[in-house]
Amino acid sequence: MSESTTFESLELEAHLLDRLDALGYEFATPVQAMAIPPAIAGRDVLATARTGTGKTAAFVLPILQTHKPGVIICPTRELALQVVNEIERLSGLDNIATALIGGASMKKQIQQLTEWPDAILVATPGRICDHMERGNVDLNQYDVLVLDEADEMLSMGFADDLEYIVDQMNPDHQTLLFSATMPKHVQKLANKILEDPEQIRASGKEERPPSLVKQYVMICTLRQRVDAIEKLLLAWQPSAAIIFCKTRNRVETVADILRPKGAEALHGGMSQAERTRVMNRFREGRTNVLVATDVAARGIDVDRVDLVLQDDLPTDDDTYIHRVGRTGRAGRTGRSVLMVGNRAVRHIKRIEKKAGELERMEIPTQQDIDDLQRMQLVEEFSEIEPHQNAFDAFNAARESGMSAEKIAVAALSKLLGSSPEQDTANTPQLNKSDNGPKAALVLGLGAMDGIERGAITGMVYRVGNLPDGSVGRIEMLDKITAVELPEQFIDQLVEDLDQERVGRRYVRPRRSDDWTFQPEGRHPSQRRHGGGGRQGGGRKGPSGRHNSRGKGRSGRPNRRR
Template sequence: MSFADLGLSDELLRAVEDSGYTEPTPVQRQAIPSVLMNKDLIAIAQTGTGKTASFVLPMIDILSHGRARARMPRSLILEPTRELAAQVAENFEKYGKNSKLSMALLIGGVGFGDQDKALEKGVDVLIATPGRLMDQFGRGKILLSGVDILVIDEADRMLDMGFVPDIEAICSKLPPRRQTLLFSATMPPPIKKLADRFLTEPRHIEVARPAAANALITQRLVESTVRGKRDTLRALLREGVKNAIIFANRKTTVRDLAASLKRHGFAVGQIHGDMEQAERLRELDRFKADEINVLVASDVAARGLDIKGVSHVFNFDVPWHPDDYVHRIGRTGRAGATGTAITLYTAEDAEAIDQIEKLTKTNIDRTPLSGQAPAAPSGPSDEADDQPRSQPRRGRSRSAAKPAGDAPAKPRVQTAGAAPAKPRAQTAPEPVRAEQAPPLPVDANPEWNGPVPAFLQVRLHG
């Protein structure tokens, strides 16, 4: 089946062909004809399946007939994040280049002025995040009574982010006679309740299991240690990686890891939730333009971003939720291309890895620990939370407060009477107790600048 078989206009088919696509994906084959027939639709499709084009393409043809009025958009697309909204806007620009449709983007982190001007002129397509849309509605800058098509994209993500009440409020302001399209990777009960309330006799389609990993992605687990993860990552990045997105669980980890990679000569950028929208978009543009080939990201970027040609995805941290693993690795292996996803794991990640393999029904290939630094002793480590500290921990020199991974860590001294630490990845030798410690020369620790504690019973030669 080709795009021409779906009933799209010749102008739209030319734009699709110019974009390099020849065959529709399964979700596009099923969704596009239904949308063109003005049917309500519930589509269960994971990210990376081409679902955005499955509503953008038919909407362009439907909206090509008619004219927008001031402050009254003819269609509304709701997205959970600013990045996803910008992504959909790019799709409209790409596929709608042969049409005369007007479009506006309502997202946070951007001034109201330009958005107000666009709304005042009237737009055919309004792409918005729920919060900014409600702000503009409250300011009296927009009327929703002229919306003929509503798209609720990434509905389960909307639920996770607490946007369902906003969506219900928005739907109540729309005309009852409209076409509503709902897309979601999963169908939890609150989303089903939302669909039952606001959709009319919708057609249901499901093109893949919500938790199915893309078969075109080669997955690997590489064992490391808490202290050795940065060394391991740098070694993997030097193994012929064209470009890569690296995911971490915490915003602080994203910042510290990006700074570390930059110090080691990598062309690296970062995106996380604490950055202004303009900064995040600038970093994404640099990555797309190959100005940088490594992008460190928090899960704000895990869903929906369609960056063409990403060769590798690295999970610096095993994700806290198994389904986030599927969304993260889905940044590679897109549009029929192959990709590689590598996850760094330690002994403490065994349960999380097990949950990921159960969810994806996949036995992921493992590369065991080899030639790594020994696991850190029990207790908090410098990289356990990967946060910089202005003060060293009690009982340690200032040099020990430097995050591990960029330089070898100095061994810790165990005090008398303390129980031996449980080994993590390998059996450690019995600790030397203080009363058995051999004499140390004066320069054994040249960074020591205070009196020697009596409990260490260290004899100084001189």
């Protein structure tokens, strides 16, 4: 079928056609045109279709058309939530789909399963297996199984979970398998679970990064990379940037350093509620720098992203292309910088064969940054339409005896402000060696609220728009947190933070004039326990809870969600 296939020609029900018309959709994408008819007819489907081809509607519309009970399995929580939103958008109905995902309340999910027994299930593999083992879900009652991004699920280690899910389905069920790529392990799974499938290849040409993205590679050590990232952010001043890291720990490390710049972390170790809040802030422009793992960032679609920074070599070429594809969207230009060590240079040629040339670049010097900022300023000047008050000020200055050159230099000096060295000199300094009573910002939440120091630091810098180096020691007790700041910032922050929340809790700021901070290197708990460390036996994790490594409650190995 061609790209000019209309949805009306696919013989969808009138209410679905009305809904598609209201959303402005008249023509089906190739994957939709090829997959919807056989799926409605009840055939198994094996489709190779990448993100952005309209594949979600290709499996959602047949389920809505046939009214068969369906189960959709997705690799990540974020993708599952996006599918739920798409189901509600295409159907025009609320509560028509239930998300069963890790990191969210199991109790609430059980309640939704009870209240909405006919809802389409959209789940991550680990969490739906948990529900099945607890008797909350009986897949034998469902007639359609969709495996979305099967290649990604297999690469994440969900092969056993997927086979278990297929085994629990109604024996006569229909399976729709969608995968961005078709490597041997995906084909092997398809051969095992599909019966005479309609085979569809809708990916078109081999995927490449968007043509409007300028790709760079920077050879540097791991120790140099955060400094390089800071300099690139300063030099290019992106509208929005995503920084990709391989591991959760690396994400937290980089995000902690960049929090004064407004950066936030996004990874699978965060609760679903916090991940959703971070993504909402990024989409709405309240956060402009996101530090994320590949899995957590999968499916992020924010048009204003104009810079992608890759902290290390991706696991494969497709992951590289996915990362770069987060920028250069909707006709906009973008930049991508891949940072690698000397040993990884041999992999660059392989990536270039698939992604195009990567221009070599060095870590920017301060002179490079100044030059770039001046060039950007000149470009902005060429686009400015002068206001009448600017002409009036210029004429007044000329009448006072100033030359045009002197007026321009004076105006630029006022616009550019002081030099970085002067800014540092003018930033109020903290005396961290002063352990006597001093003014502090005190917040009405603490360790018992599950709040991390990084979240407090990021919030204070973001809300207060503080200069780098303004936040000193942070003492987090059970129910309150004290933040060391230059005294002149405290009263304004108390006012600015009045309606601010972390999670569902208002921060309830106040000023303390006599807080005694513990010397650096000494834990605040020593204030309360007389110098003792943690109390109670057993190995404890970061949250203080006892860890039982390797096994879940039922004794089976913990599943990834």
